[in-house]
Amino acid sequence: MDDYLTEIDQWEALKRWLRENGAWMVAGVIIGVGALLGYRWWEERQTTRAHTAQARYTDVLTALSRADKARAVELADQLRSELSETPYADHADLVLARAHVDLGELDEAQRRLRIVMEGSEDPELRLIARERLARVQLAQDRPDDALATLAGAESGAVAAHFDEIRGDALLKKDDTVGALAAYRAALTAEEPGLVDVGLLQLKINDLGASEPESAETPAPAKESR
Numbered sequence: 001m002d003d004y005l006t007e008i009d010q011w012e013a014l015k016r017w018l019r020e021n022g023a024w025m026v027a028g029v030i031i032g033v034g035a036l037l038g039y040r041w042w043e044e045r046q047t048t049r050a051h052t053a054q055a056r057y058t059d060v061l062t063a064l065s066r067a068d069k070a071r072a073v074e075l076a077d078q079l080r081s082e083l084s085e086t087p088y089a090d091h092a093d094l095v096l097a098r099a100h101v102d103l104g105e106l107d108e109a110q111r112r113l114r115i116v117m118e119g120s121e122d123p124e125l126r127l128i129a130r131e132r133l134a135r136v137q138l139a140q141d142r143p144d145d146a147l148a149t150l151a152g153a154e155s156g157a158v159a160a161h162f163d164e165i166r167g168d169a170l171l172k173k174d175d176t177v178g179a180l181a182a183y184r185a186a187l188t189a190e191e192p193g194l195v196d197v198g199l200l201q202l203k204i205n206d207l208g209a210s211e212p213e214s215a216e217t218p219a220p221a222k223e224s225r
Contacts, residue, residue, distance in 0.1 A: 053079060053086035060092045064099055072096060080115070090120045094129065101136060110136050127158055134165050143169035160189035164200060176207055 167182030
């Protein structure tokens with residue numbers, strides 16, 4: 001009997017707990033299911049947008065291959081406007097910047113490079129855009145701007161590139177000593193293979209600064225008589 005009463009008491013206690021907390025349990029289940037469905041919707045949406053962005057980027061490349069720059073610009077601008085959170089928007093701007101440079105449209109190239117440099121979520125793409133922007137500024141005969149652009153971030157794995165461009169900018173400013181130091185830094189970077197080592201050495205040699213020769217062997221001391 002005592003066991004029976006204990007079970008009844010337990011059942012009554014459970015019913016009281018359900019009356020007091022049932023609404024919260026139902027709400028929790030609803031919220032959990034809603035969150036799961038919301039996440040799945042968001043994931044599917046992101047996948048769809050990524051596929052759309054990839055297709056748009058391919059269209060940009062196709063238009064450029066056909067020398068239809070106007071269409072490529074239109075598609076790239078649509079990509080940036082509608083799908084700017086995808087890396088394809090950044091890649092499209094980088095590709096268009098190169099096309100602008102080839103056509104001598106340096107101001108437009110600079111505009112697109114700044115968009116990537118300042119807004120991309122990918123740190124590597126930001127560095128690529130920064131490096132190319134500095135090169136465009138050099139082509140515009142603006143070495144001070146190029147130096148300021150290079151100084152705006154850590155160069156990381158592309159340090160050799162940054163040092164070479166820095167050397168070119170300093171040379172434009174007739175700072176031969178600074179240019180040599182930058183070129184030498186590019187040669188001794190952790191990943192010098194990123195640059196043309198032969199060309200760098202030619203730049204150094206053109207400035208009349210070949211590598212220092214090893215110290216001469218001292219003459220033997222005279223024997224005492």
